[in-house]
Every structure is written in C-alpha cells, then in structure tokens.
Amino acid sequence: MLKFFGGVVTALVVVFGGAYLVANRGWFPVGADNAPGHLERRLAHMATDAYVARHAPEQENPIPLTPATLSEGARIYEEHCSVCHGGAVHKISPLQHRFSPPVPQLVNRVPRDPDGDFFWITKHGYRLTGMPSWDGILSDDQIWTVVAFIKHSDKLPPEAQAAWQEAADSTRS
Numbered sequence: 001m002l003k004f005f006g007g008v009v010t011a012l013v014v015v016f017g018g019a020y021l022v023a024n025r026g027w028f029p030v031g032a033d034n035a036p037g038h039l040e041r042r043l044a045h046m047a048t049d050a051y052v053a054r055h056a057p058e059q060e061n062p063i064p065l066t067p068a069t070l071s072e073g074a075r076i077y078e079e080h081c082s083v084c085h086g087g088a089v090h091k092i093s094p095l096q097h098r099f100s101p102p103v104p105q106l107v108n109r110v111p112r113d114p115d116g117d118f119f120w121i122t123k124h125g126y127r128l129t130g131m132p133s134w135d136g137i138l139s140d141d142q143i144w145t146v147v148a149f150i151k152h153s154d155k156l157p158p159e160a161q162a163a164w165q166e167a168a169d170s171t172r173s
C-alpha cells in the first residue's frame with residue numbers, strides 16, 4: 001500500500017513539476033502565431049462545449065426575423081465582429097489565423113449551433129482566446145439580433161443584404 005502511494009506521489013511530482021518547469025523556463029510558446037497543440041485543442045473544446053451547454057439559455061431567439069431586424073444585426077455585426085469573423089467584403093478575415101486558436105469565420109460557412117449558445121458566447125466571450133465579452137457594450141437584445149443575423153447571413157432578404165453592404169462600405173471609408 002505504501003509503495004502504491006509512493007508511486008502516486010512520484011507521478012504527481014513528475015507531472016506538476018514538469019509543467020512548472022516548462023512554464024518557469026519559458027519553454028511554453030505564448031505567441032499567437034503558434035497553433036495550439038492537439039491535446040490543448042481537445043481539452044479546450046471539451047471544456048467550452050460542456051460549459052456552454054450548461055449555461056446557455058435554452059430559449060428561442062426572441063427577436064422577430066424581419067428585414068429590419070436582420071439589417072440591424074448586419075450593422076452591429078459589421079461594426080463589431082467582421083474584423084475577426086469575416087464580413088460582407090472579406091468573407092474570410094485576414095486575421096483568421098493570426099489568432100491562436102484561429103477565429104471561426106461565421107459568415108463564410110454559417111454555423112448551425114443553437115442561438116442560445118451563440119448568445120451566451122457573445123455575451124460572455126472566451127477566456128484565453130481573442131473572443132471578447134460584449135456584455136455592457138451590446139444590450140441583450142442587440143446580442144440576440146446579431147446572432148439572428150449570423151444564423152441567416154446566407155439567406156438574407158434583399159433589404160438586409162443591401163444594409164450589410166452599406167455598413168461594410170461605411171466602415172471601410
């Protein structure tokens with residue numbers, strides 16, 4: 001029994017001591033131009049998926065889908081999100097791989113995630129990535145509106161498509 005506990009303690013010292021040494025010696029690459037490793041990616045995905053599933057609201061998106069609300073979502077998106085997530089002009093942002101982990105390009109291939117998950121992520125952000133928390137900058141209604149826009153950005157009515165293009169033009173000039 002004593003031998004068993006000795007083994008466990010040695011294993012813990014090796015694992016935590018090794019991790020401490022890697023951090024302390026400056027061997028862990030912290031630059032955003034280093035892609036995350038396989039294990040880091042899997043663990044981070046598992047943790048974020050599980051946390052979002054536990055905390056995201058399960059309700060439907062309360063914003064009615066009209067040309068006016070989709071146009072408003074397009075304006076919010078273009079002003080605040082397109083620089084990282086791609087916009088009307090560059091569906092793939094040049095910054096996509098300048099972040100580690102890389103940024104999902106939301107209007108290039110429209111994701112199917114539930115609106116409640118995207119609401120939670122936009123409101124609270126993701127620690128240790130480039131995704132900010134928009135709480136206090138955008139109201140809850142604005143967040144639901146921008147989420148509705150993202151989810152419908154590949155099938156917009158002409159009015160909203162025009163508003164999106166106009167917002168992109170005015171952001172660039």
Ligand code: HEC
Nearest residue numbers: 080081084099101103104111118121122126129130131146
């Ligand atoms: C400064 C860059 C940046 C800006 C600006 C930004 N995001 Fe993000 N966003 C990220 C990064 C990086 C990730 C990926 C995080 C990860 O991989 O865990 C992300 C992830 C997301 C996700 C999850 C996508 C998925 O498939 O899991 C959503 C939804 C999202 N952002 C919405 C938005 C919205 C809406 C805005 C604007 C209000 C916005 N983001 C602005 C960098 C940004």
